[in-house]
Amino acid sequence: MKIGFIQQANQAEREQNLQHSISQIAKLADLGAELIVLPELHTSLYFCQSEQTQHFDLAEALQGPTFNTLAQVAKQHKVLILASIFERRQSGVYHNTALVIESDGTLAGHYRKMHIPDDPGFYEKYYFTPGDTGFKPIETSIGRLGVLVCWDQWFPEAARLMALAGAELLIYPTAIGWDPNDKQAEKIRQCDAWETVQRGHAIANGLPLLSVNRVGHELASADNKTTAIDFWGNSFACDTMGQIILRCSQDQEQSEVIDIDLAESETTRRVWPFMRDRRIDAYSALVTHGKEE
Numbered sequence: 236m237k238i239g240f241i242q243q244a245n246q247a248e249r250e251q252n253l254q255h256s257i258s259q260i261a262k263l264a265d266l267g268a269e270l271i272v273l274p275e276l277h278t279s280l281y282f283c284q285s286e287q288t289q290h291f292d293l294a295e296a297l298q299g300p301t302f303n304t305l306a307q308v309a310k311q312h313k314v315l316i317l318a319s320i321f322e323r324r325q326s327g328v329y330h331n332t333a334l335v336i337e338s339d340g341t342l343a344g345h346y347r348k349m350h351i352p353d354d355p356g357f358y359e360k361y362y363f364t365p366g367d368t369g370f371k372p373i374e375t376s377i378g379r380l381g382v383l384v385c386w387d388q389w390f391p392e393a394a395r396l397m398a399l400a401g402a403e404l405l406i407y408p409t410a411i412g413w414d415p416n417d418k419q420a421e422k423i424r425q426c427d428a429w430e431t432v433q434r435g436h437a438i439a440n441g442l443p444l445l446s447v448n449r450v451g452h453e454l455a456s457a458d459n460k461t462t463a464i465d466f467w468g469n470s471f472a473c474d475t476m477g478q479i480i481l482r483c484s485q486d487q488e489q490s491e492v493i494d495i496d497l498a499e500s501e502t503t504r505r506v507w508p509f510m511r512d513r514r515i516d517a518y519s520a521l522v523t524h525g526k527e528e
Contacts, residue, residue: 236270236494236497237268237269237270237492237493238269238271238445238492239264239268239270239314239491240273241260241271241272241277241490242468242470243255243256243259244450244488245277245279245451247279249279253278259490260312260316261308261312263490263491264314267492268492269338271316271317272317272408272447273319273408273447274409275319275449276320276410278293279293279321280453281453281455281464283356284453284464285455286361291323294321295321295322296323297320297322297332297345301320301334302320302336302342305336306342307340309336309340310338313338315343316335316336317334317335317380317382317406318333319408320332321362329364330363331348331384332345332347332348332366333346333382335373335375335382338376343373343374343375343376346366346368346383348363348386348387349368349387350387350389350390351363355414356455370393370400371397372397372402378497379401379403379404380402381403381404383405384409385407385408389432391432391435392521394436394442395440398440398441398510403497405440405444407446409446409448409449409470410448410466412467414465415452415463415464430469433473435477437475437477438477438507441503441504441507442475443495444472444473445471446471446472447470448466448468448469450488451466452465452466467486468483468485468486468487468489469483469485470482470483472495474499476507481493
């Protein structure tokens, strides 16, 4: 499978962001990409840095303006597109949602982010209801895509359930970065942890993995206080043994096409039969919060 991915910096204007993405989609389609992946919430600045009611105006229907625009682009270039929206499901119910658009412009499926963070600069619980789609691969004309979103990256259970449900590839649209005030050693530690845990998901499940982040310095002002995030880029792809196929810059936009061999999973799982040796009879404690104090 030839997969294109777009590591981009975002601006305040929705249309500017979308047109920039469309120009990169055209470029990657010309290079032979069959599937093109965009970062998390790629039509706007990362508004979750603060809690402000006016940001709900950014939300749209599942098959709203972003879907309608990118569906035409997918059809024009005969390419699948994995996009990301702030979904307005109904009044008072909003999701962080990934859309997979088929090459004929139809909606192949969607995934609503299941794990929702609430940390300084990442106040997503204020905006997003946890997803209800479960961990089910999206069936497409080129394979079964295990689509997860950003904070889901830190949870091995999500990757495992996608693998058990038949995913052939794990994909994480992402918006993650540093506090500009962090020391350099802390920045390196955080980014290394982010990459390492995802490479572990690839190894543990015998699946190739793609993680697509944004870049750039984004400000958010609220209550007379200004916060900022330096999105750290470093989008990467790895194979079924966690080996890096390609890693992007930490501070520059980048669009690339890579080859992913979906058949490699069968070979890897024969050599490292983790699926065979799972002790499903002994894992009931996973559905608890742990030992009582």
